[in-house]
Amino acid sequence: MMNKYLISIVGPTAIGKTALSIKLAQYFNTEIISADSRQFFKEMQIGTAAPTPTELAAANHHFIHHKSIKDNYNVGAFEKDAIETLDSLFKKHNVVIMVGGSGLYVDAVTKGLDNFPKVDASIRDSLNKQLETKGLIHLQEQLKELDIDSYNSIAIDNPHRIIRALEICIGSGKPYSSFLNKEKSKRKFNTISIGLTADRALIYNRINRRVDIMMEEGLLNEVTQLKEYHHLNALNTVGYKEIFNYLDGKWTLDFAISEIKKNSRRFAKRQLTWFKKNKDTHWFEYDINIESITSTITSIIK
Incomplete structure (x- = not known):
């Protein structure tokens, strides 16, 4: 299967990874697997910026809203499921797209997880x-x-x-x-890592705007409906924990929104730090034309 290629799209939140993944899936006539650990959960749609129904219809997606926040689903289980799915997809396609901002989950698929001892x-x-x-x-x-x-x-x-x-x-x-960083299982496919980036001020502006859009689309109502489950690990995440503080009377709504923006910006900074560690990633400006990216990918494959 070493003539098979996984195109891994990485980058900070709100940079445009979903849109690019769909364009590449259509270009290569293939399917998409998500490595965004927050988009696994069907109850969390607005606050995770999950693909819209229109986007989901534009290409076949895997690992979007396939779990419940009540499920105990972790990176080890995802690695196993993702590799099994890729084995199946590579029987039909020479190229598969993976997209997601969860660095550990991306690495689990492309590199394999570190082996830890079992503990009580x-x-x-x-x-x-x-x-x-x-x-x-x-x-x-x-x-x-x-x-x-x-x-x-x-x-x-x-x-x-x-x-x-x-x-x-x-x-x-x-x-x-x-x-960490011990010998891991070899993958049966090649990985081409494509990174999207932009000037930090522009990334932060995009994040702030995305949070405003989430609020307009009903994030407050989505989180309110999940309040009884606020103790679950899946909901201990940006966009949800801040509004829980508002619902608990600890913060004003305006302050909660400002904290979502601040914490999302911090998250984006950590994402870039993580993804920049991979020296094999081909980085592009977020608004570059799709032809430049497909040209790079096809030249690598050839």
């Missing part, structure tokens, strides 16, 4: 209780003491990532970072 489930339960009673800073300080490399490299404002790193540190007696 009680460790995670204990850490979750510490999060509730002592707060995130307490867990951050633990990680700083046990694994300074992970503390300096992972998204330390993400409780899920902090707890994952800590449970490995505690359960194995070794730093989480010591298990």
Whole structure:
């Protein structure tokens, strides 16, 4: 299958990855798999900027709204499902498109996941209780003491990532970072990574405008309907947690919206940092003509 190609489209949120993925799927007469971990959940549509019905109809998509927020779905399960789907798709197509801003999920498909030891489930339960009673800073300080490399490299404002790193540190007696970047499973396909970018000020303006559009499309109502599930990990994400604070009477709506914009900008910055680590990515300005991108891809394939 080494004559098969996965075109992976990466870049910060609101840069135009969905639109490009559809154009490339139509150009190569192929299908799209999503590596956006927030768009997996059918209850989260507006706040995740999931493809519209029109966009979904323009090309066959996989891994969009195929799970519920109540499902326990993680990157390991996604890697297995995505590889099985690609095996099937490559029987029909020489090229498949993958799109998504979740760097870990993109890497899971293109490179494979790091192998971690199994640890007792009680460790995670204990850490979750510490999060509730002592707060995130307490867990951050633990990680700083046990694994300074992970503390300096992972998204330390993400409780899920902090707890994952800590449970490995505690359960194995070794730093989480010591298990990273080891030999992984070889893929049976080639990956061509295409990145979209723009001047930072323009990216931030696009993000701010997208948040305004989400509010106009009914984000407040979408989050209100999910309020009873606010404790679920899937909803501990930008666009939802801020409005939960408004619904709980902690913030004004205007302040919650401003926090969504701020946190989305921070997320975009982290995305770019993650994706820039891949030196093989071919970067293009967000508004470049599609012919320049297809020309680059076809020249690589040939």
